[in-house]
Amino acid sequence: MTDAYVIGVDMIKFGRFPEKTVPQIGSEAALLALDDCGLKIQDMQALYCGNLGQASGMVGQRILQEIGQTGVPVINVSNACATGATAFREAWASVKAGLYDVVLAVGVEQMGKGLLGGGGGATGIPKEGLLGSGTMPAVFAEAGMEHSRKHGTTFEQFAKVSVKNHHHATMNPKAMYQIETPLETVMNAEMISYPNTKLMCSVNVDGSAAAVIASESKARELGLMNRAIKVRASVLTSDPWQERDLVMPDVNTCTRLAAKQAYEMAGVGPEDVDLIELHDCFATAEILHYENLGLCPDGEAGRMIDDGEVELGGKIPVNVSGGLLSKGHPLGATGIANIYEVSTHLRGEAGERQVEGARIGLTHVIGLGSACGIHILEKAS
Amino acid sequence: MADKPLPAVGYLKIPENGKPYLQGCKCSSCGAVFLGERDNCSKCGARGGMEEVQLSNQGELYSYCIVHRSFPGIEVPYVSAIVDLEGGGTVKGNLINVEPEPDKIPFGMPVEVVYDDALGRKDRDGNSYLSYFFQPR
Secondary structure, eight states: OOOEEEEEEEEOOOBOOTTSOHHHHHHHHHHHHHHHHTOOGGGOSOEEEEOSTTTTSOHHHHHHHHHOOOOOOEEEEOBTBTHHHHHHHHHHHHHHTTSOSEEEEEEEEOOOSSOOBOOOOSSSSOOTTTSSOOBHHHHHHHHHHHHHHHHOOOHHHHHHHHHHHHHHHTTOTTSSOOOOOOHHHHHHSOEEEETEEGGGBOOOOBEEEEEEEEEHHHHHHTTOGGGOEEEEEEEEEEOOOOTTTTTSOOHHHHHHHHHHHHHHHHTOOGGGOOEEEOOOSBHHHHHHHHHHTTSSOTTOHHHHHHHTTTSTTSSSOBOTTOHHHHTOOOTTTHHHHHHHHHHHHHTTOOGGGOOTTOOEEEEEEEETTTEEEEEEEEEOO | OOSSOEESSTTEEOOTTSOOEEEEEEETTTOOEEESOOSBOTTTOOBSOEEEEEOOSEEEEEEEEEEOOOSTTOOOOEEEEEEEETTSOEEEEEEOSSOSOGGGOOTTOEEEEEEEEEEEEEOTTOOEEEEEEEEEO
16 A cells, blocks of 8 residues: 655634635635645545534535535545544545545634533423533543542643643744733633633634645655655544443543554554644643553653643643644644644744654544544655 | 423433432443443443343442533533442432532542432423432432
């Protein structure tokens, strides 16, 4: 089987664009990614489009109606917050399988403000606040408190994640917010669901990201290997059975399973990875994934954040883009935006936030319900 | 309109003559316990063979969070709790009769399931509902 390479990748600056349509927002990233590798929409043999909010709305076709209706197959993908990563993976798989030489993956989302989750059933009475909370801040607070129960993780340690990611975002011009956010500010912000304050919840933004994926022979033929990024591993898992998972979504087991498979596929271990973009949908979630991805032994995630090991310049920088907490989290775009971030570092083009000498990077997303997508990327040699 | 309160969720059973309880089922192949009814086992994949069980009203607090912002009209703060029941089954619900402060809510706290009106919530036909809550024992 051929290796598959990212030859073009980009994202728009995340923000709020209520005046635009979802396909318009998606088209912007698609064109940026095409420009990144100097190709045209006519060169793409298929489009894999990730979007959640209009999952039945043929967003991929409507993107082509904005930028070029070439008649190629369009596959619209929806997989909760793993939507973008799933679209990317399907594109990757089509190239690996030899079906196509060069394809486009786009992730796009237009979000409202406010709480996600907690929708009631169609019949009877609303259950929110009656049978606990189904809002996302509450669900991930409960997952964080499970970690506190096992390992004594503190509110302050969770809050430090948000301080770090907001700091990183000050160096990312494409992040929603570029604002230093000290620990007191994070901890004293409005409490949403203890232990997650408002500044420990991901930012609902509109955004899009896109990647052009090509086979090795096509990348060489196009003369694009000098900036190409090799996909060393692409893994998608669902949630294996756990005794509590029907009332308490389990983001740990599916991540551990995906991480194990991804490291095996890439032939590397966590110690070989130079930077990580992981799913910090809430500050509590990031802590869990240090252990789930094998960055430290179980129980040491709190120490990692205390010791600064996950900051830019630390042992293994995590979410140098600013993460979902400050860059923003347009659900369907996030998975490809992570791939843009890691690729940019591997190309040595990340500017002020560059992880020096980055050679291998890992991206991780969770779609609650649940899905886990992991990609391991390496600069082409 | 029903002359008696309706169950807030399908797995809350209200017998004609008897006390309400939470219903679960148990896989006769692997022993996994689930909340509510189901046909097949998602742990071992066994088809059929699910046995109805009455879940315990005694349990312990596994995890929780304290909800300070919810949807408009929902009273806050409240404690959203995950409770492991004795003999199997995990249930989510409101933990009541505790101060919504982290240092007042120890993990592993013994709790019991209690049944009461669903916070005055009625459906569009005006029916009342019976729900369940957890409280310290």
